[in-house]
Amino acid sequence: MSDLQQVYHKPSNSDLIIPGMLLEIKVHYNSFSVFYQFEGFEKFEHQLVIREKIYPISDLVRFFKVNGSADKNYFVIRPKELLES
Numbered sequence: 001m002s003d004l005q006q007v008y009h010k011p012s013n014s015d016l017i018i019p020g021m022l023l024e025i026k027v028h029y030n031s032f033s034v035f036y037q038f039e040g041f042e043k044f045e046h047q048l049v050i051r052e053k054i055y056p057i058s059d060l061v062r063f064f065k066v067n068g069s070a071d072k073n074y075f076v077i078r079p080k081e082l083l084e085s
Contacts, residue, residue, distance in 0.1 A: 005052045011059055016066040023050065030057050 008015050020038040034053045055063060 004049065005054065007054045009056065011055055013062075013066050015053075016055070016059065016063050018053070018067055020051070022067075027057070027060070031055060032057055032060055032063075034063070 018034060018036045020036040022034065022036050024035040026033045026035075031054050034055070036051055036053075038049055038051060
């Protein structure tokens with residue numbers, strides 16, 4: 001397994017958070033894969049890396065609840081300066 005793929009068997013809420021721009025979700029028989037692009041501001045090469053997280057299918061609804069909550073919508077990534085107004 002490479003560093004770009006992480007498998008979670010019993011994910012906590014913090015494990016479900018996508019730290020970057022969501023690109024794709026693939027649903028499999030007993031799991032789902034989330035592909036995202038890391039949006040770090042330190043080094044440009046990190047922004048080109050596509051990462052994958054794999055979760056049990058039973059956590060699909062919880063994944064959307066955690067990432068799409070009203071106070072911290074992780075699906076809508078905005079630059080820091082836009083959030084400080």
